[in-house]
Amino acid sequence: MLALAGLGFTGAILWRGLSIAQNLDDLAKVAGLVLSPLFGVVGTVLGFYFGSREKE
Numbered sequence: 001m002l003a004l005a006g007l008g009f010t011g012a013i014l015w016r017g018l019s020i021a022q023n024l025d026d027l028a029k030v031a032g033l034v035l036s037p038l039f040g041v042v043g044t045v046l047g048f049y050f051g052s053r054e055k056e
Helices: 002-020 024-052
Strands: none
Touching: 002 024
């Protein structure tokens, strides 16, 4: 579910960025500025969640 939300958000950023960016280099910079921290935070949260779970 989280992966689908991430893909949806990535698609929305790229779709909106196509109208704003002048070329693909600008679009790559915008996507990198927005998506890198977002996926970093999501990865950290998932790591803490699964790392702190007790084995059953």
